[in-house]
Amino acid sequence: MVSGGVSKFAKARPDATFQKMVKEAFDHALGDVPRLKTDRIDGSVASYFSDHFTRQLMAGIMATDYLGLCPKPNKRIEGGGATGGLCFQAAWESVASGRMNCCVAFGFETMSRVQTWKGNEFIALASDVNFDYPVGGFYSGYYAMMVNRHIHEFGTTLEQMAMVSVKNHGNACFNPYAQKRKRITVQDVRNAEMVAYPLTLLDICVMSDGAAVCILADEETAFQLTDRPVRITGVGTGTDMMRMADRPRGKVILAPNEKESDYRNLTYPGVHSFRAGRSAALQAYRMAGITDPLREIDFVELHDAYTSSEIQTYEDLALCRYGGGGRFIEEGHPFLPRIDYGMKLKKKGTIPVNPSGGLIACGHPVGATGLMQAVFAFWQIQGTIGRHFGSGELQLKKAERGLIHSHAGTGTYVTVSILERGW
Numbered sequence: 001m002v003s004g005g006v007s008k009f010a011k012a013r014p015d016a017t018f019q020k021m022v023k024e025a026f027d028h029a030l031g032d033v034p035r036l037k038t039d040r041i042d043g044s045v046a047s048y049f050s051d052h053f054t055r056q057l058m059a060g061i062m063a064t065d066y067l068g069l070c071p072k073p074n075k076r077i078e079g080g081g082a083t084g085g086l087c088f089q090a091a092w093e094s095v096a097s098g099r100m101n102c103c104v105a106f107g108f109e110t111m112s113r114v115q116t117w118k119g120n121e122f123i124a125l126a127s128d129v130n131f132d133y134p135v136g137g138f139y140s141g142y143y144a145m146m147v148n149r150h151i152h153e154f155g156t157t158l159e160q161m162a163m164v165s166v167k168n169h170g171n172a173c174f175n176p177y178a179q180k181r182k183r184i185t186v187q188d189v190r191n192a193e194m195v196a197y198p199l200t201l202l203d204i205c206v207m208s209d210g211a212a213v214c215i216l217a218d219e220e221t222a223f224q225l226t227d228r229p230v231r232i233t234g235v236g237t238g239t240d241m242m243r244m245a246d247r248p249r250g251k252v253i254l255a256p257n258e259k260e261s262d263y264r265n266l267t268y269p270g271v272h273s274f275r276a277g278r279s280a281a282l283q284a285y286r287m288a289g290i291t292d293p294l295r296e297i298d299f300v301e302l303h304d305a306y307t308s309s310e311i312q313t314y315e316d317l318a319l320c321r322y323g324g325g326g327r328f329i330e331e332g333h334p335f336l337p338r339i340d341y342g343m344k345l346k347k348k349g350t351i352p353v354n355p356s357g358g359l360i361a362c363g364h365p366v367g368a369t370g371l372m373q374a375v376f377a378f379w380q381i382q383g384t385i386g387r388h389f390g391s392g393e394l395q396l397k398k399a400e401r402g403l404i405h406s407h408a409g410t411g412t413y414v415t416v417s418i419l420e421r422g423w
Helices: 018-032 059-066 083-096 116-124 139-154 158-172 186-191 219-225 275-288 307-316 325-331 366-382 385-389
Strands: 003-006 043-047 074-077 102-110 194-196 209-217 230-239 299-301 401-408 413-421
Touching: 003 018, 003 366, 018 059, 018 102, 018 209, 043 059, 043 083, 043 366, 059 074, 074 083, 083 102, 083 209, 083 230, 083 366, 083 401, 083 413, 102 366, 116 139, 139 194, 139 307, 139 325, 158 186, 158 307, 158 325, 209 219, 209 366, 230 275, 230 366, 275 307, 275 401, 275 413, 299 366, 307 325, 307 401, 366 385, 366 401, 366 413
Parallel strands: 043 074, 043 102, 299 401
Antiparallel strands: 003 209, 102 209, 230 413, 401 413
C-alpha cells in the first residue's frame, strides 16, 4: 500500500454527492504520493453496500468516471458490513496476480439520504429475507441475542461492554475525521436510551456519510512512488451460513497459541462467537507467519458495530481465550497508553484496539468502513498520524504491524488483513 485518504465522516453530507466524497478521499491520497499520476493507475475496485441508499444502480462506474479512471478496469464489490474489507482484498488480488501494477480501492456510502428507520430496514435486508426478516429481524436485535448468550455463557458484564464505548469515543476525540468526538463514561453508556436489551444507543455504531480510498501497488512500483510503503503480508476471508440456526456445532478451531484443553466444555461457535472471524484470522496469521497475535501484532482496527461484537472479536482473533473478552477490556489491554479515559486500568495499552475510534465513534458508512480502517492502519505504520490528524495523541510508539478486520451480517463474511512496515 502506497497511500490512502479519507473524507470527513458525518451523520449527513448534504454538501456532497457520493462522487464528490470519493474524490475528496482520492485527492487526499494522491497528495501524499505526488509522483503518482493517474496514467500509472491500471484500474480500480468500487465498494458500496446498498443501491438503496444512493437510489442509483451502477454507482461504481459513476465514481470511476468522476475520478478520471475510465476506460480502465473497474468492478463493484459488495458483502454487507465487510464490503470495504472485501474491496481492499480484491485490490490486493489485482496487484498480487500481476494483472495490475497499481490499483485504487475506493468505497463510500450515503446513508443520510433516507430516514433512520428506512436505513435500518435496508440493512436488515442483509439478513435472510425469507426467514429472519419477516419475523421482525433487525441487526440490533440479533446482536442483543448474541450478547445475552455471551453474558450467560461467560459472565460478561454490561460495564465491560460500556468500557468499549468509552474507549472508542475517547480515541475519536483526537481524530478529526470522526463523526462522534466526545468523552463519555460507563454510566453515560448504561443510561443512554435502550435499543435492544442490553444494547443502548451508545453501544451501537451510527449511520454515516463518507468515503475512503486506498492505493495499492506492486513492490517495484511502490518504491518508485514512496520511500515508506506498507506491505500487506496476510489476508484471510471467512464465511458462515446466513441463518445462525443452520450453523453446525463442534470443537473450537484452534489458533496457534491455543490448545484443545482450553475449551473442554465449550460448544462452538454457538451464538456467542463468529466462526468466520476465527477462520479469516487464522488464514491471515498463517500467511503472515504469526503464531502469537497478542505479542506479534502492535494494534488492531476491528469492526465494532456493537460494543459486544468488539469483545467477541477479541476472542475470534485469539487476543484472549474464548470467554475472556470481557476481562480483556476490563484489564485495559485494548486502551491506548497515552490517553486519559477517566478510569483505572491495570494493563493499559498491551494491544491498542480501534485507535481511530472505530465504527462506534468514527462512523460506519458501510462501503468505506473497511477501507477507512486500512488508511488509518497505514498512517499508523508510516508514523504519520500527527501530520494527518493535526496532533499526535493517537500515534503509537510501536506500530510496525497492524491488523484490520471487517465483518458482515451476523458473521457471514469476515475479512482479516495484516499490514506491516515495508521499508
